[in-house]
Structure formats: structure tokens, C-alpha cells
Amino acid sequence: MANETQSNSGGGGIENQNSFAVIVVLPLLFALALIVLLTIACLLPKCNGETDESKEKRRQKRLEKLNSTIKAERFVDWATKERKLRPDAPPFASVLCVICLEELDDASQIRGLGCHHVFHQRCVDDWFGRWNEYCPLCHRRIMPGEKRAKNEPTAGLPPPVAFMV
Ligand SMILES: [Zn+2]
Ligand SMILES: [Zn+2]
Structure with missing residues (x-):
């Protein structure tokens, strides 16, 4: 027991x-x-808040740089200059901003990129502000003179083969 x-x-x-x-x-x-x-x-969230803040600062800097490199102007002024530069180009009738798909009219505030593509100022600023480095149409670099990626086409210049003849 x-x-x-x-x-x-x-x-x-x-x-x-x-x-x-x-x-x-x-x-x-x-x-x-x-x-x-x-x-x-x-x-x-605190960490995110901090990075968001510094991101926003960097974004503002980017936009300032864009603004000083590619001036915003009225579409009609840009079209006049382009016509002088490239008399053979097709007429600028009903040009679309491919970002918002709205037609550009003479009074529209635009930015004409180095690749001769043109967009509303607000659209290309928004596009560039979202860390896009390239033209939405031809994928050439928006900011000229920046370090090029490998195999990137040279904006607006003929291929070097022409000089070898
Ligand atoms: Zn637009
Ligand atoms: Zn382009």
C-alpha cells in the first residue's frame, strides 16, 4: 500500500x-x-516614416534637377523650335501625351525630352518622381549626361559606324 x-x-x-x-x-x-x-x-511604421521622409527629399531634389535640365514650356513654343530643328519631321497635329493619353494643345505646359518626345510637365514630373529614369516611349535616359547603363542606345546620335566609312 x-x-x-x-x-x-x-x-x-x-x-x-x-x-x-x-x-x-x-x-x-x-x-x-x-x-x-x-x-x-x-x-x-517609424522606420518607414523616416525613409519616406528622406525619400521625399530625394524626390524633390530629383525634380529640381529635372526642372533645371529640361525646362518646362508651352507646347506651341516647343513645337516651333522642333520644326526649326527638324524640318522633315511629320507635322505636330494631335500629339498625345502617352502618360495620360490626353492630346497636347498649344497652351499645355510640357517638357520636351532630349529624345524629342514630349509630355505634360505634370505627367513627366510624376513619372520621373516615381524613380523612372527613362522616357516612357523610347526608353532613352531622361536626364542627359548621367552614367549610362551597358548597351544603352545613345540618345539622338547616329551610330558610330557612319564615321568608319
Ligand atoms: Zn499627360
Ligand atoms: Zn523618348
Whole structure:
């Protein structure tokens, strides 16, 4: 009888230890994991806020650079200059801004890129501000004189083969 009680209580001890592990340790680990996750979740928006802010600053700088490199002008002024530069070009009737798909009229504020493609100022600013480096039509670099990627076509220049003849 005494032996039975001992073994019972002994068995109970191991059981108690096991249930202690299940009842206390596991929820503790769970809570810890939860705290870590919550901390990360709380910290992340702050980090994002900071990067967003510096991103916005860089975006503004980009746009300033664009503004000083490619001046905004009225479409009619740009078209007059283009006509003088390229008398053989097809007439500028119903030119579309391919970003918003609206027709450019004479009074539209536009930016004419180095590749002779033209877009609304607001459209190309938005496009360039979203970290796009290339013309949406011909994929030449919007900002001239910047470091070229390999195999990139040279804007507006004839291929060097012409000089080898
Ligand atoms: Zn547009
Ligand atoms: Zn282009």
C-alpha cells in the first residue's frame, strides 16, 4: 500500500513537471514571441516614416534637377523650335501625351525630352518622381549626361559606324 502511494506520488511528480512545462513555459514562450512581434510591428511604421521622409527629399531634389535640365514650356513654343530643328519631321497635329493619353494643345505646359518626345510637365514630373529614369516611349535616359547603363542606345546620335566609312 505504502509502495503504491509512493509510486503514485512519484508518478504524479513527473506528471506535474510535464504539465508545468505545458502550462507555464509554453505560454511564456508564446507571450515572448508575441511581444517581439508587437515590438517589430510598432517599430516598423517609424522606420518607414523616416525613409519616406528622406525619400521625399530625394524626390524633390530629383525634380529640381529635372526642372533645371529640361525646362518646362508651352507646347506651341516647343513645337516651333522642333520644326526649326527638324524640318522633315511629320507635322505636330494631335500629339498625345502617352502618360495620360490626353492630346497636347498649344497652351499645355510640357517638357520636351532630349529624345524629342514630349509630355505634360505634370505627367513627366510624376513619372520621373516615381524613380523612372527613362522616357516612357523610347526608353532613352531622361536626364542627359548621367552614367549610362551597358548597351544603352545613345540618345539622338547616329551610330558610330557612319564615321568608319
Ligand atoms: Zn499627360
Ligand atoms: Zn523618348
